Amino acid sequence: MRLMLKILMVVGMTILLLVPLLMIRGVIQERQFYRDEAVRSVARGTAGPQALSGPVLMVPYTNTVEVEEKNANGEVIRKVKQDGESGQWLFFPTTMTVDGTIEPRIKSLGLHDVRSYEVEGKVVARFDVNIPADANPDLPRKIGQPVLNFGIADVRGVAGVPKLMVDGREVKLNRGIVGREGTGLHAILATPKAGDALRFSTDLGFALEGTEHLAVVPLAQNNQVTLSSPWRHPQFSGSFTARNKSIGDKGFKADWEVSSLASNAQSQYLGGRTVPNPGAIGLSGEADLGMDAVAVSLVDPVNIYSQADRASKYGILFVVLTFVGFFMFELIKQLRIHPIQYGLVGLALAIFFLLLVALSEHIDFGIAYLIASAACIGLLGYYVSHVLRSWMRGLGFALMISLLYAVLYGLLISEDNAMVMGAGLLFLILAAIMVVTRRVDWYSLGANTPPPLPRE
Numbered sequence: 172m173r174l175m176l177k178i179l180m181v182v183g184m185t186i187l188l189l190v191p192l193l194m195i196r197g198v199i200q201e202r203q204f205y206r207d208e209a210v211r212s213v214a215r216g217t218a219g220p221q222a223l224s225g226p227v228l229m230v231p232y233t234n235t236v237e238v239e240e241k242n243a244n245g246e247v248i249r250k251v252k253q254d255g256e257s258g259q260w261l262f263f264p265t266t267m268t269v270d271g272t273i274e275p276r277i278k279s280l281g282l283h284d285v286r287s288y289e290v291e292g293k294v295v296a297r298f299d300v301n302i303p304a305d306a307n308p309d310l311p312r313k314i315g316q317p318v319l320n321f322g323i324a325d326v327r328g329v330a331g332v333p334k335l336m337v338d339g340r341e342v343k344l345n346r347g348i349v350g351r352e353g354t355g356l357h358a359i360l361a362t363p364k365a366g367d368a369l370r371f372s373t374d375l376g377f378a379l380e381g382t383e384h385l386a387v388v389p390l391a392q393n394n395q396v397t398l399s400s401p402w403r404h405p406q407f408s409g410s411f412t413a414r415n416k417s418i419g420d421k422g423f424k425a426d427w428e429v430s431s432l433a434s435n436a437q438s439q440y441l442g443g444r445t446v447p448n449p450g451a452i453g454l455s456g457e458a459d460l461g462m463d464a465v466a467v468s469l470v471d472p473v474n475i476y477s478q479a480d481r482a483s484k485y486g487i488l489f490v491v492l493t494f495v496g497f498f499m500f501e502l503i504k505q506l507r508i509h510p511i512q513y514g515l516v517g518l519a520l521a522i523f524f525l526l527l528v529a530l531s532e533h534i535d536f537g538i539a540y541l542i543a544s545a546a547c548i549g550l551l552g553y554y555v556s557h558v559l560r561s562w563m564r565g566l567g568f569a570l571m572i573s574l575l576y577a578v579l580y581g582l583l584i585s586e587d588n589a590m591v592m593g594a595g596l597l598f599l600i601l602a603a604i605m606v607v608t609r610r611v612d613w614y615s616l617g618a619n620t621p622p623p624l625p626r627e
Contacts, residue, residue, distance in 0.1 A: 176402050181494050185487070188517040192486045194354050195524050199483060202528060203476035209285055217278075217287065217458040218328030221381030222464060222498055223269070224388035224436075225322050226373055229350045230263040230363070231315035242381040259350050260303070263437055264296035264373075273400035277471055286305060286399070286469045287382045289330060293320070294375040301618035304366035319373065320348050322355040322388070322446040329356070330378035338371045353445040386447055386466040389429040390436050397562050402469045409466030410434070427465045436463045475531040475539075483524045485579055490517045492600060496571060499607065500559060512558050516551060523547040540583075542577040 182342050234256045271292025305311045323329065326346060335342050335358050342358045349357045363369060384503045386409060387396050401422035407413055411433070416425035431437055444488040447461020450572075493516060497508050523543050530539035556565020582592050 173399060177345050178498075181498055181513065184510060184513045184517060185494060186489055187256050187514070188490050188521060189487065189517060191521045192483065192490075192524075193573060195486075195521060196480065196483045196523065199476055199480050199528055199594075202532070203480070205317075206476060217381045219326040219381055219382050219499075220324065220325040220384035220386075221290075221328055221387065222320065222386040222466075223294070223379070224440075224446050224462065224464075225391055226264065226267075226294070226319045226375070227322075227356065227390060228298055228300065228317055228360075228369075229320055230260045230262070230302065230317045231257065232259065233257045235310040235312060235316070236481055238484070246323065249469065260300060261441065262369075263298040263431075263440075264391035265299045266393045267296040267389070267395070269294050269387050269394075269396045269398075271385075271398050273385065273402065273467075273469070274399060275400060275402045284471075285381065286402075286471065288385070288402075288469060290382045290398075291378045292376075294377070295372065297372045300369045302365055302367045302369065312365060314362060315364060317360040317369075318349040319358045320350070320355060321357065321375065322348065322353050323355070323379070324446045325381065326354050326356070328380040330380050333375060333377040335376075338375040351443065355446070360422060364557060368597065383470075384466065384468045386464040387551065388436050388440075388446060388462045388464045389431075389434050390440060392431045393579040394427070394429040394431075394434075396427040396429070396465050397424070398467055400467075400469070404470050406470040407466070408467040408468060410463040411465050412463070425467065434463050439463065443593065475528070475536050478536060479524060479528045479531065482527065482579060482583055485582070486524055488578075488597075489520045489527070489575060492518070492575060493520060493572070495604065496568065499604070500564070508558060516558075518557065519547055519551055519554070534558065544573075544580075548576065 179274060267294060270291045273288050273290045276287045276289065278287050302314065319335075319342075331358065333344055335344050337358070337360065342360070344358050346354045347357060348355045385398070387398075389396065389411070399422065403416065403418065403420060403422055405423045405425070407416065411427055411429050412607065413425040414428050444462050445465050494513060497513060497516070500508070523546075526543035526546065527539055530543055533539075534542075551572055552565050552569030554565075555568045556562045559565060559568070577590070578596055
């Protein structure tokens with residue numbers, strides 16, 4: 172009965188400590204929200220995540236119709252009017268090559284660093300299209316001025332004056348998208364005739380500022396995208412995998428080659444979709460209702476809030492393992508440990524995660540982890556040595572906690588192997604407990620009353 176009551180007490184204390192652990196996780200998520208708000212604030216002041224699409228050739232037309240009208244004498248006469256149904260033809264490039272260099276910049280807002288960039292590049296496209304001939308030469312369509320549309324997610328990020336060349340001749344660019352929703356730039360071309368074949372190339376040189384994310388929509392039949400940057404920590408997302416990519420101390424370079432046969436971008440464009448939200452690419456698929464795109468993000472190699480949140484998920488494991496150690500000492504060595512002492516040790520373990528977040532906002536995450544863990548290990552070792560009335564027992568307990576913190580840090584920095592490392596740790600701990608207690612007579616332990624602790 173005494174053993175069962177002790178077990179219930181330990182379980183109850185563990186459940187109670189979930190409250191401060193959950194509160195600390197709430198603080199971590201709140202700090203992450205403030206960091207996201209800092210990103211949005213910087214984006215509002217400059218430009219947000221960027222996406223680039225186009226060019227797309229839009230040719231408006233108006234059908235010519237024959238109508239019957241009555242003249243002043245009441246006679247019915249036939250007239251030809253060019254005010255029939257209006258529409259537009261959309262033509263995509265046969266080839267498009269995008270080549271850009273991303274220069275990262277760090278903008279600070281309070282405690283938070285926001286990764287922005289300026290990308291300088293070129294978009295070279297080739298068009299090979301035929302304007303439809305009139306079905307009835309007696310009722311010719313009225314063809315309007317063609318427009319080249321370039322989609323840009325946030326036109327505030329356009330730096331300087333982009334230069335557009337069409338077959339070697341400079342053409343003026345204007346703000347906005349013509350004939351559809353969305354933001355970007357457009358250029359007006361010479362009016363063709365029905366049945367004309369249009370063969371021309373375009374070359375857009377641009378500088379574009381953005382925040383953290385960049386995407387390029389492959390709208391041509393054959394698309395080649397090359398992006399490079401001195402940033403050493405890219406995250407490639409979007410709908411397509413880079414064909415070639417290299418990441419090193421000098422930055423990264425990635426190449427994509429996308430065919431219209433492998434992309435839904437053209438049909439999505441025809442369906443009215445606009446340039447995507449690059450921040451959502453790879454996370455929510457098409458939930459942003461944008462188009463298929465290649466994308467890259469300049470990510471933080473150590474996101475302190477995501478790391479701290481991951482660490483806090485192991486908080487209950489820390490508490491359980493510590494309480495199991497206490498429980499083994501109490502039963503096997505016949506030591507008395509008060510529930511308040513269990514609680515104080517558990518709170519010290521929980522406070523570690525709060526210390527970790529507070530320190531990592533000001534110093535490197537690794538150093539913050541070292542300071543916070545050293546402080547908690549020192550405090551727990553000192554306290555437990557008095558609780559167990561033995562410096563050797565306190566030192567052993569401190570070494571056990573040190574091992575747990577070391578393993579936790581390994582889990583945090585080795586994200587790909589976190590699952591196998593965590594499972595292995597749990598197995599080893601369970602195996603150690605089973606080996607240590609394999610000869611324990613739990614019935615006799617439960618019947619005995621632990622004597623007072625002797626002081627060593």
